[in-house]
Amino acid sequence: MIEIGNLDFHYGPSQALHDITLNIAEREVTAFIGPSGCGKSTLLRCLNRMNDLIDGARISRGAIRIRGVDIHQRDVEVMELRKRVGMVFQKSNPFPKSIYENVVYGLRLQGVRDKTRLDEAVETSLRGAALWDEVKDRLHASGLSLSGGQQQRLCIARTIAIEPEVILMDEPCSALDPIATAKVEELIHQLKLRYTIVIVTHNMQQAARCSDRTAFFYLGKLIEFAPTREIFMTPSNPQTEAYVSGRFG
């Protein structure tokens, strides 16, 4: 569904990604792993063009196609792209507004005013993010009154409220305790049925538990990309093997 072809990416003069070629399949979970600074976030942020915001950041070669459309094509509207390709950030970042307003933020941007539609969207999204039962009695409390894990699930609810096709997650559990992490992982399993998910993680077990395919990056290069089982059981590249067995990185 997402085809990344021979992608080179620069931050000003320094090259962050080297010749990345990668195909992400629909309704699968693809995990990006690799040591810090290897370019996982950079690649992820390319997929919904969040890097456009950074002065001097540019793609110098290659292309990214989503459903066959080059996302840097001139007639592509970035806002439309981002509605289709949602993103959940490492640090949960709910707005200091009510839980309800957080969820409907994206819909309001699209000009949806109809109260019943908004209410419905809130319920389905919060259910979808496995948060409904915990917050249904306090939808108008501040989003910041939730715990860290709940906040992260609120951010996921906010993202699925606009019904994207792809959800990008950049270390969504790095600030969460094991129980909250387990909840989010369970959620990822459910979301997989409807969405294409790309997840960056530093947690090998997490990648092993919840992804279908895993890509291993090192120093801006894609070293190995294979079904998760293979990456962890029978990696073909010695660097991959060293990394997943915890001998470096």
Next chain:
Amino acid sequence: MSHANHHPFRAKPSLGRTFEAGVFWVLRSTAYIILLCGGFVFGDIVLKGSSTVFRTEFPFVNTTFLTEAPESLYVFEHDGVKREMGDREFRAFRGAEARKAEAAGKPAPEIKATSYVYSAGGIYPCIVGTVLLVVGSMSIALALGVASAIFLNEYARQGRFIRVVRLTILNLAGVPSIVFGLFGMGLFVIFLDWNVSLLAGWFTLALMVLPVVITASEESLKAVPQGFREASLALGATKWQTIRKAVLPFALPGILTSSILGIARVAGETAPIMFTAAFVVRDKLPWQDLERASDFFFQGVMALPYHIYVVSSKIPQNEYTERVQYGTAFVFLLIVAAIATTSIVLRARLRRRYRW
């Protein structure tokens, strides 16, 4: 000698220690001297001013002083009693005396009075003028300042040009207010031909506080976490939608509270308005007898700081002017204190509401 006196941490006299104590006392006395000066200035104004503004009997405030225009004070002796009266009261009194004398068939009594300019009546027009100047100029400054802060912080590509612009703005904050006054006179009063007017004063004062407002707004915008912007953009918002819905609402409390300190400055400056907006005296209140609505903007006003200046240095000094001087200064202090208190309360309340 007991063993306890020989522990290794025992204080020994040394040059370093003496020096340390000396420095401490110098710093401490500096702080006390400043406190003393401040206390003296405020104490003086409060003591002498409150006797003008407050009354011992009901309604406890001097309503004349707060609600009427300045008048000349007439001091005279009549029937062996020494009296002090404002202009209008004096005329009424003289008329009444003349009528009384006429009824009794006597010639009108000659009342020999000494007059003291601006020593009677009140400062209502000055309060009104100051409020109008503050409201207008702060509205202009906020509109322009927030707009440029948004541009500088959210839209502009952070390069050398923007750095130069920022530096210029910072330096503008150090320009003496008299320079702004002269600039305002040159541009608004003379070149644009607005004359000495409310509008010219608004723009001059707005330009003067603009650097403060821009800097404060930029700080507040920077304090809004980057995560809010990214989250909003990732949900498909345009840049402007993001600023409107995910940045400005959370920056606004900071912008407003810091700008309130700008209000104190605008309210207090004399130099920028003395060539552009302030009249020594003006009989009509700004909304009285307007031929066209637009005339409202093209009239001068009286203002508290300028009034203090006028009554302290432009009129003959005597025992009666002091009341007005201190009274005006005291009212002015009260207004500034009220604004500062509002800002502190507002900040505390908004902070509680918008914490992240």
